[in-house]
Amino acid sequence: MARRSAVGHGRGTAVVDDESAPGMRAFDPSADPWRASETGRGRGRGGPRPGRWGGSGGRWWIWVGRAVLWALIVVILVNGIRAPFERFTESGGTQAPTGPSQARGTGFPTSAAGAFALQFANVYLNYDQQNAAAREAQLRTFIPDSADGQFGWNGLGELRVQSVHVAGVDARDANNGVVTVLARTQDRWLRLAVPVYAKDGALVIKARPALLPPPAKATLPQSGLQERDTALEGELAPVLGTFFKAYASSDQATLARFAERGAIAGLGDSVTFVQVREVNAPRGDAGERTVTATVAWQVPGNAGGAELEQTYELDMVKKGTAWYVRDIRGTTEPGAS
Structure with missing residues (x-):
């Protein structure tokens, strides 16, 4: 009797040729590889166990992974359902938008x-x-x-x-x-x-x-007067005079000498510089100070020498012996200068 190999044919193809019954083949139980693992059960404690995967970790990690995946799916579903429900209840069950063109909470445009x-x-x-x-x-x-x-x-x-x-x-x-x-x-x-x-x-x-009735005129609060640095005010007066003259005409070459950072655009000859009437510099850091300056302008086209006095707030920075303008803007201080 000769036995044919089961390799490459699967579990059900291990057969033997029965010489006593030509043309008939019988299944050889000893050729079943799964049965072989069962018969080797007593060969040692480290041998393969029947019906189990012999790889590292076993099926335990597979079940852990599935549990984590299902937990993630549940969280996503709960959040997806809860978010629109909360928006619906907060808006009182309406779908009215609450953009800038509508009053929040009313829907009025x-x-x-x-x-x-x-x-x-x-x-x-x-x-x-x-x-x-x-x-x-x-x-x-x-x-x-x-x-x-x-x-x-x-x-x-x-x-x-x-x-x-x-x-x-x-x-x-x-x-x-x-x-x-x-x-x-x-x-x-x-x-x-x-x-x-x-x-x-x-x-x-x-x-x-x-x-x-028209809006009433407000009374400004009494703000505490800061101690003024008169020495610095005298030092800055000619500096700011040159600066504001260039600022009126947008003289970029001169403005660049005063700019501590970036470019200063200027007013493009929309006004004519007359004079820096007052500089107010409170005491503070020797190398950095915020000052206010009252400047007189003439507006082109106004006959009779009409002037406008305006007040500016400037962040000044000292480098070496020179003062530079970091920023120029309007002021909110009523008695700044």
């Missing part, structure tokens, strides 16, 4: 309502009894169809405003808001409260506006 009220106020606050019909035609684009065409004006006299600006928007809810408009006549300020109704992108002046 503040930017659009402000622009609409501004255009309305330019028509409403300019009237002339000679052009009443033209005013009514313009107002009709802003007011309800059922409203009085002159919207409260009796058709007599005249009013002219020089400028109109939006001062603020009070959003009451998603559809209603009051736009505060400031207007300037020749001799006074007017403050107008304009009620605006918004719905699906459309706007209308909901009711007649109301005149309110």
